[in-house]
Amino acid sequence: MTTAPASSALPQPAITPLRAWLTVLILLTAAIISFIDRQLLSLLIDPIKQDLGVSDFQMGLLVGPAFALFHALAGIPCGWLADRAGRGKVVAGGIALWSALTAASGFAASYPQLFLARMGVGVGEATLGPSAHSLIADSFDSKRLPLAMSVYSTGVALGAGLAFAFGAQAVSLVGHLPDDLPLVGGLRDWQLAFVVVGLPGLAVALLVLLVVRDPRPKGQQADGNAIFAGLGPLWRENRRLILTYLAAISALTGSGYASLTWLPAHFIRNFGWTPQEAGLMLGVMLMVAGVAGALAAGAAGSFLARRGVLDAPLRVILAAALLHAPLTAAVTLVGSSTLAVVLMAPATFLSSAFVALGPAAVQAATPVALRGRVAAIVLMVTSLAGMVAGPVGVGALTSFAFGDDKAVGTALAIVAGALSLAGGLCLLAALAPYRAAIGRIRTATG
Incomplete structure (x- = not known):
């Protein structure tokens, strides 16, 4: 996020x-399948724990760092590639990689093997965000960009919602398949679910390769060949904005991932719901309230x-x-599942704001030649910090502070509520430097 000469903004x-x-x-279709692949794991926590003999803390590591660390490490090279290569080809290759490794997760027979497969999924998914954000930003003017980006961002809610709504049902259905099927015969239900969910992504990869065209004029590429070229001036000019924005979105990401990861376990452990009931309720909530909130x-x-x-995007995210x-904290503190569901509707609606408008805010304040790398850095930092602080924070509180699996609701209320509040406060500090950055870009471009 920086000012730029007229030729680059x-x-x-x-x-x-x-x-x-x-x-x-x-x-959007690619984003949906990425979140289905990513979020399915949260519905399989308990059967994986039983089969592999691991704790909530280890599952938190599997959901968070196993994916987020390598997603983060691959992010900047993928962003640089998005600034220099055909972004449709980059996305298609990434989809093929993460889909194949999601299917490969179904053949994992130990915790380390599953951990390695999730690392690979993280690398594949690192290609999507930087390329998609910069493609959309290059395709719409600044007044239409927030709406276009929010439509794309509904893939988060739709993908996670579909994973919740149909993931548990898929696990139940695959349990009735014959045990002598070629290649997959003898797999556990949760393993077969990974195979079934992963393979369709290969068709989406082919669709992207054949249809998506890069709007960037030929010859318009990143400044120089180095991955970090041009990022030094960006940092020096916008240090306060970068720090406050990254802190805010990291906190909000952590709150969101904490809920996505542990809400099913809360309803299953404390209200006696089946995985199918919890998945269907949460999935419908995300697909209705989450999509409505993003739009x-x-x-x-x-x-x-x-x-x-x-500062329109940041003002909307701040208010949300x-x-x-307080709403997200209340969801898991109330003693009634009915009341919890009622409170989840507005909480889910509001939680979609930063997912919808965060990328638009970043792209509007970034020079064209740096858009892929800046998107990658933002996604790297916020995903890594958020996926560690959220899922691992809840798992650590449940395992070490409370020592009780049924305390997952209390742990989730503490982590999700505190992170959401912290994100809002950091956004307050980001408003003024963001206005200054946008103002300088408009001055530079006349």
Whole structure:
């Protein structure tokens, strides 16, 4: 996020609106399958624990660092590649990689093997965010960008929702398949679920390769060949904005991942729900309230942007975060499953705001030639910090502080509520430097 010379900031889109929206819809499909692959694991926590003999803390490591660490390490090279290569090809290759390794997770016979497979999934998924964010930013003007990015970002809620709603049902269905099937005969139900969920992604990879076109004019590439070229001036000019924004989105990401990872376990352990019941309820909640929240945030951001509000995306995220903090804590503290579900609806609606508008805010304040790498750095830092602080934080409190699996609800309320509040407070500090950065870019481009 920085100022830029006129030649590198916010050009007019080079493709037709129809092609731009087709690109968004295809990238949305890729985002959906990425979150199905990623989120399925949270529904399989208890059967994996039983078969592999591991603790909640170890499962927190599997859900968080096993994915996030290598997702983060691969992020910057993938962002550099997005700034220099055909982004459709980058995305297609990444989808093929993570889909194949999701299927390979089904053949893991030990905790270390599953850990390694999840690392590979993280590497594959690192290709999507930087390429998708910069592709969309190059396809829409600044007034339409918040809405376009929010449509793409509904893939988070749709993917996680589909994983919850149908993941447990898929596990139940695969349990009735014959044991003598070729290649997969004899696999546990949770292992077969990974195979069934992973393989369709290969078809999506082919679709991206054949249909998505890069709107970037030929010859317009990153400044220089070095991965970090151009990032030094960005840091020096926008240090306060970068630090406060990254802290805010990391905290909000941690709150979101904590809930996505541990809410099923809370309903199963404390309210006696089956995995199918918990998955269906949470999935529908995400697909309805989560998608509605993302689209509403995008519409609000575009509405404010058309009226000249420079920090429109951050204002919407800030309001949502401060309202979300008490609601998300209350969800797992109430003693009634019915009341918990009622509270989840507005909490889920509000939690989608930063997912929808965070990427739009970053891309609007970033030079075109650096968009892929900046998106990668933001995703790297916020995903790594969030996936460690959220899932691992809850698992650590449950295992070490409370020593009781049924205390997962209390641990989740503490972690998710505190992180959401912290994210809102950090956004307050980011507003002024963000306005200054956008103002300088507009001045530079006339």
